Amino acid sequence: MVGYPEITPTSGTCAGFEFWKEADLQWFHKVTKAGDANLKKEAKANGAIFVETFKESEGHNACQEVGTRWIEPLFGSLTGVAVHPNATGEEQDAFDVEGAMLKAGVR
Numbered sequence: 001m002v003g004y005p006e007i008t009p010t011s012g013t014c015a016g017f018e019f020w021k022e023a024d025l026q027w028f029h030k031v032t033k034a035g036d037a038n039l040k041k042e043a044k045a046n047g048a049i050f051v052e053t054f055k056e057s058e059g060h061n062a063c064q065e066v067g068t069r070w071i072e073p074l075f076g077s078l079t080g081v082a083v084h085p086n087a088t089g090e091e092q093d094a095f096d097v098e099g100a101m102l103k104a105g106v107r
Helices: 022-045 087-103
Strands: none
Touching: none
16 A cells, blocks of 8 residues: 655645645645555555655655656646646655565565
8 A cells, every 4th residue: 555645845835835824734744644644554454565655755745846846736737637646756656666565575
């Protein structure tokens, strides 16, 4: 089971989320972390492997500039799919999944 990446930072402002205040970004960040915790718990309870993607994605959230971000913003997405990984984010997720598979002995 693949976890959530860092979608928003906990401070500052965010292009593509201009109407969100810093407290909104903090709330969304917290909700994402809580979602990850729930996914991890359910994966363990059902004998699945949880793939952590949050740590690797820190600093590559939807509020970063093109070329740095792995997640597209709410408004101004270059992929047409807002608040989802772009090609670089998908590639990084694939590396994380591959690492988890290798660690679990899947060849």
